[in-house]
Amino acid sequence: MSTPPAPPGWYPDPGAAHAERWWDGTAWTAQVRRAGGVPELPDPVEAAYGTGFGPPGSGDTSPGPARRPVRGRVVAVTLVGAVLAAAIVTGIAALGTGDDPEIRVTDPGAGPTTPHPPTSAPAPGPSASGDPHLLVDELNNISVPVPAGWKKTGDLDGLPTMVTEKHYPCPGATTYCDQGRVSTTTAREDSAGDNSPRAAAEADIEDTAAHAYDRDGAGGRPFDGMTGHREVAAGPVEVAGRQGWFVRWRVSTRTGPGGWAQSLAFPAPTGAGAVAVVRFTLDTGPGAPPVSLMDTVTRGIRTLDESR
Structure with missing residues (x-):
């Protein structure tokens, strides 16, 4: 006698650790959230666009005019009872020159199998989130290599983030600054509804630069504010087998040496x-x-199926 499937509800996502997916009683859906019922926490800019988490039919209560795609939106897994084979071509982004620092990248592994209907909370599959050499964004289904001399900081400002191990007193504040930071997020559509990579990168670069060099998340000015910027590079780039776009700025600040900002x-x-x-x-x-480290890290970005 076969065991009846579990009733509708949130269960651990078999394809992403630390996430839960909605089971409608017969099949997995595209609804996903963080484990424990806690939705992905956006940064202050993202908060204005709502989260859209919840079981099917709960609706998106975004109050803003431009809806931000939910970071946890993942393709629904169909119950076909067979092994899902994933073969994704990884891309190489050659954007700059110079000596690349050491990068450790986990070799691609086998993808997850298609889950069977749960009779209880399904056991999570293997995850790359515990690898100290990978910054994992499970809700975007990507991993980013952590260079030598860098460390993961957890979800800083609600975003998966890594920073340089070395830090120094900020020239414009009584806090400490990192020499580098990399984080991942999900783009929101622009006012015209354009959700292309180019539109996303061009819309995001100002926030990227301002958050690091103008005013930080606590409202402080670690460099006494930005005084200007100039675009030094922009164009198409292949990332994990997908066609993307990058924009790079050279930023000047009132105090301190300034820096580089890039949105990919x-x-x-x-x-x-x-x-x-x-x-x-x-x-x-x-x-x-x-600055060539940006290109090195870009070349190491993988899907989580490849990182496991």
């Missing part, structure tokens, strides 16, 4: 139409990472 956008490998954004900021002072 590409279709998130979730099949839900979302656009992933990787934000880079690097100082230009003595001992700071070379």
